[in-house]
Amino acid sequence: xxxxxxxxxxxxAEGVDVVFGLPGGANLPTYDAFYDxxxxxxxxxxxxxxxxxxxxxxxATGKVGVALGTSGPGATNLVTPICDAMMDSVxxxxxxxxxRTELLGTDGFQEADTIGITMPIVKHSFLIQHPLEIPRSIxxxxxxxxxxxxxxxxxxxxxxxSRADIPYEPVTDVHLPGYQPTTEGNQKQIRLAAKALAxxxxxxxxxxxxxxxxxxxxxxxxxxxxxxxxxTSTVMGLGAFPAPHEQWLGMLGxxxxxxxxxxxxxxxxxxxxxxxxxxxVTGKLSEFAPRAKFIHIDVDPAEISKNVPAHIPIVGxxxxxxxxxxAEYRALAPDPARLEEWWSRIRTWQERHPxxxxxxxxxxxxxxxMIQALFEATGGDAIVASDVGQHQMWAAQYFHFSKPxxxxxxGGLGTMGFGLPAAMGAKIGCPDQxxxxxxxxxxxxxxxxxxxxxxxxxxxIKVFIMNNxxxxxxxxxxxxxxxxxxxxxxxxxxxxxxxLAEAYGATGMRLEDKATLLEGIREALQxxxxxxxxxxxxxxxxxxxxxxxxxxxxxxxx
Amino acid sequence: MGEPGxxxxxxxxxxxxxxxxxxxxxxxxxxxxxxxxxxxTRIAGLFARRGFNIDTLAVGxxxxxxxxxxxxxxxxxxxxxxxxxxxxxxxxxxxKIRDLEPQETLARELALFKVSADGVSRAEVMQVCExxxxxxxxxxxxxxxxxxxxxxxKIDAFEQLVRPFGLIEMARTGEIAISRGRGxx
Ligand SMILES: Cc1ncc(C[n+]2csc(CCOP(=O)(O)OP(=O)(O)O)c2C)c(N)n1
Ligand SMILES: [Mg+2]
Numbered sequence: 001x002x003x004x005x006x007x008x009x010x011x012x013a014e015g016v017d018v019v020f021g022l023p024g025g026a027n028l029p030t031y032d033a034f035y036d037x038x039x040x041x042x043x044x045x046x047x048x049x050x051x052x053x054x055x056x057x058x059x060a061t062g063k064v065g066v067a068l069g070t071s072g073p074g075a076t077n078l079v080t081p082i083c084d085a086m087m088d089s090v091x092x093x094x095x096x097x098x099x100r101t102e103l104l105g106t107d108g109f110q111e112a113d114t115i116g117i118t119m120p121i122v123k124h125s126f127l128i129q130h131p132l133e134i135p136r137s138i139x140x141x142x143x144x145x146x147x148x149x150x151x152x153x154x155x156x157x158x159x160x161x162s163r164a165d166i167p168y169e170p171v172t173d174v175h176l177p178g179y180q181p182t183t184e185g186n187q188k189q190i191r192l193a194a195k196a197l198a199x200x201x202x203x204x205x206x207x208x209x210x211x212x213x214x215x216x217x218x219x220x221x222x223x224x225x226x227x228x229x230x231x232t233s234t235v236m237g238l239g240a241f242p243a244p245h246e247q248w249l250g251m252l253g254x255x256x257x258x259x260x261x262x263x264x265x266x267x268x269x270x271x272x273x274x275x276x277x278x279x280x281v282t283g284k285l286s287e288f289a290p291r292a293k294f295i296h297i298d299v300d301p302a303e304i305s306k307n308v309p310a311h312i313p314i315v316g317x318x319x320x321x322x323x324x325x326x327a328e329y330r331a332l333a334p335d336p337a338r339l340e341e342w343w344s345r346i347r348t349w350q351e352r353h354p355x356x357x358x359x360x361x362x363x364x365x366x367x368x369x370m371i372q373a374l375f376e377a378t379g380g381d382a383i384v385a386s387d388v389g390q391h392q393m394w395a396a397q398y399f400h401f402s403k404p405x406x407x408x409x410x411g412g413l414g415t416m417g418f419g420l421p422a423a424m425g426a427k428i429g430c431p432d433q434x435x436x437x438x439x440x441x442x443x444x445x446x447x448x449x450x451x452x453x454x455x456x457x458x459x460x461i462k463v464f465i466m467n468n469x470x471x472x473x474x475x476x477x478x479x480x481x482x483x484x485x486x487x488x489x490x491x492x493x494x495x496x497x498x499x500l501a502e503a504y505g506a507t508g509m510r511l512e513d514k515a516t517l518l519e520g521i522r523e524a525l526q527x528x529x530x531x532x533x534x535x536x537x538x539x540x541x542x543x544x545x546x547x548x549x550x551x552x553x554x555x556x557x558x
Numbered sequence: 559m560g561e562p563g564x565x566x567x568x569x570x571x572x573x574x575x576x577x578x579x580x581x582x583x584x585x586x587x588x589x590x591x592x593x594x595x596x597x598x599t600r601i602a603g604l605f606a607r608r609g610f611n612i613d614t615l616a617v618g619x620x621x622x623x624x625x626x627x628x629x630x631x632x633x634x635x636x637x638x639x640x641x642x643x644x645x646x647x648x649x650x651x652x653x654k655i656r657d658l659e660p661q662e663t664l665a666r667e668l669a670l671f672k673v674s675a676d677g678v679s680r681a682e683v684m685q686v687c688e689x690x691x692x693x694x695x696x697x698x699x700x701x702x703x704x705x706x707x708x709x710x711x712k713i714d715a716f717e718q719l720v721r722p723f724g725l726i727e728m729a730r731t732g733e734i735a736i737s738r739g740r741g742x743x
Contacts, residue, residue, distance in 0.1 A: 080728075082693060115596060116599070119596070119599060119603055120603055120607060123648075124649075124650040127595060127596065127598075129595065145651060176650060177592070177653055178592060178649070178650050178653045179650045180651050232691060300648070301642035301644050301647070302641070302645050302647070302648055306641060330661075482565055483565075515730050
């Protein structure tokens with residue numbers, strides 16, 4: 001059988017039901033195999049769109065996403081999604097075509113050193129050197145992508161090798177002596193952590209994207225409610241704990257709530273679960289949570305004590321460790337009354353500093369109001385993909401997520417243009433769910449072309465562009481920290497999104513009146529097929545509250 | 559520092575100070591890796607990105623042909639060494655990493671010195687060579703090539719001594735190391 005046909009068998013054995021890609025010379029054999037392999041293939045309009053779509057698919061479904069590109073420019077177009085998947089620990093296998101082996105190293109047509117270029121931004125990569133390696137490498141790639149701390153794996157296949165005739169036998173095991181992620185947490189450490197929790201008077205649970213990636217959201221809720229532990233999360237962790245819950249403090253970090261940031265500031269014990277103490281969370285490191293001891297639960301030992309030294313490190317899967325911690329804690333039966341003082345302090349912050357904005361008195365649509373309207377129109381029952389900028393932060397603040405895998409954004413890399421293709425991938429993975437994209441007028445143009453893919457494949461995503469006419473987040477920083485010198489942040493009035501949507505074969509709408517916004521959003525949600533809505537919002541609104549970069553949580557402004 | 563949002567102008571001195579922090583302690587890392595393409599690049603790339611300067615690096619086969627051993631020496635830098643070893647552990651082709659304790663380690667390096675040696679000086683060069691148990695492996699009318707093995711300090715010392723005679727060229731392998739006693743490195 002041709003190696004590429006074996007490749008198809010491997011993809012099927014891995015349960016792959018869709019691949020996002022675009023063909024070229026170096027992966028022509030693979031495309032020939034797709035012709036009758038019976039695996040759904042979505043022809044994207046740009047490989048970056050395909051890569052982000054695979055990420056959106058993976059984040060929404062929890063399965064491994066697959067993206068495909070040809071050699072050279074096809075592979076370099078995948079670099080941004082690969083890096084994005086690395087930063088946010090998204091399980092995606094990237095298959096790239098490579099020039100024939102005889103051309104390798106000769107600067108052949110469309111040759112790029114894909115493995116070299118992507119080396120620092122992959123969990124692992126394979127350069128196929130012999131056709132017999134293909135089946136095993138594919139399975140190893142999937143295994144590595146999905147286990148431990150998930151991440152991107154690149155498999156680079158030279159064109160001639162993919163055409164080779166090989167005896168194919170299904171691979172049923174993978175053998176990776178250098179790859180053995182720790183999943184089970186150390187019992188002694190867990191017991192120690194339970195004791196620390198029982199002794200703490202001002203604890204906070206700080207959840208990261210790892211809780212979602214590790215499918216440990218129910219276990220987190222159980223831990224939180226075994227007593228009355230306050231819970232906050234990073235932007236990646238939204239949905240790990242139900243936002244309507246009375247123990248939810250809101251997101252923490254640069255644009256988090258005051259209650260969450262002040263609680264971290266005064267906490268005596270912080271339990272970090274699947275979180276990595278990013279600078280957008282800690283602010284000034286030397287003044288981060290100065291009174292706290294840290295329990296750090298993470299599947300990746302390299303994250304522990306990387307930025308903040310952990311007093312009690314526990315390496316392993318949150319899904320394995322958190323319930324054991326809950327059980328140990330329960331056995332200690334500490335007095336819940338000791339947390340009362342802490343809660344009354346937290347309630348004071350919550351009452352004094354709720355998330356707030358000044359609503360318009362006329363027809364103007366405030367961006368925060370737009371998110372609230374979208375939340376209301378969907379009943380909160382939607383997968384929300386986001387681009388990067390102010391709109392992303394407002395979505396994180398005002399759309400209240402009750403379940404994991406509903407909030408899909410680019411947190412670590414902050415990739416503009418992530419939202420639309422990620423929404424497409426999520427919708428393809430979860431066709432029965434409402435999938436919306438909250439886009440920025442700057443970001444959306446970076447992967448706009450995938451609207452054609454959505455129209456062609458009838459992928460019914462609803463894209464709401466929060467159109468402020470600016471690269472708003474940059475404008476905000478220029479306003480606040482660079483003396484209002486607005487250098488190259490104005491987007492002007494083009495394109496006309498309604499016409500553009502129609503040109504792409506989608507439905508275009510424009511909403512510019514607060515009075516009819518909610519109704520308009522409902523209409524967009526009910527319209528068949530992909531819809532692009534140009535929502536005109538306040539032009540110069542700032543995202544608040546905010547910890548100015550490099551400052552302490554205590555110094556939040558706005 | 560380095561925040562895009564702050565207007566604060568950074569002085570070059572501040573930048574340099576941040577880049578040049580070294581702990582001063584020399585580390586010998588012994589890394590057992592799978593014999594697969596690109597392994598060395600992955601490892602070297604990791605060190606560069608985390609701000610470590612590799613001083614010496616030696617790669618060679620082990621008793622098992624599926625594996626190679628990489629021995630490298632470096633100076634602890636801005637980041638603690640365990641951050642790098644943890645990152646190294648994440649490389650799929652890396653099996654084992656040892657940060658070798660100097661007292662429990664045998665480390666050796668091989669060096670070749672091409673030294674001017676005509677007339678009078680030849681005898682003296684040969685004398686130094688003998689003291690260091692060096693071997694003369696090539697002789698011409700006006701030069702000798704000496705092979706010396708030993709610890710990195712010993713080779714440094716030899717270099718100091720032959721330099722005045724006219725050191726034409728020198729090549730060193732970088733240290734390789736193995737732990738003392740019965741146990742595996
Ligand atoms: C690819 C890329 N380039 C540049 C940036 C820097 N950046 C961060 S937010 C932002 C503005 C985004 O503008 P828009 O999408 O309109 O969102 P808004 O902030 O206006 O809501 C920019 C340029 C980025 N994050 N990604
Ligand atoms: Mg904008």
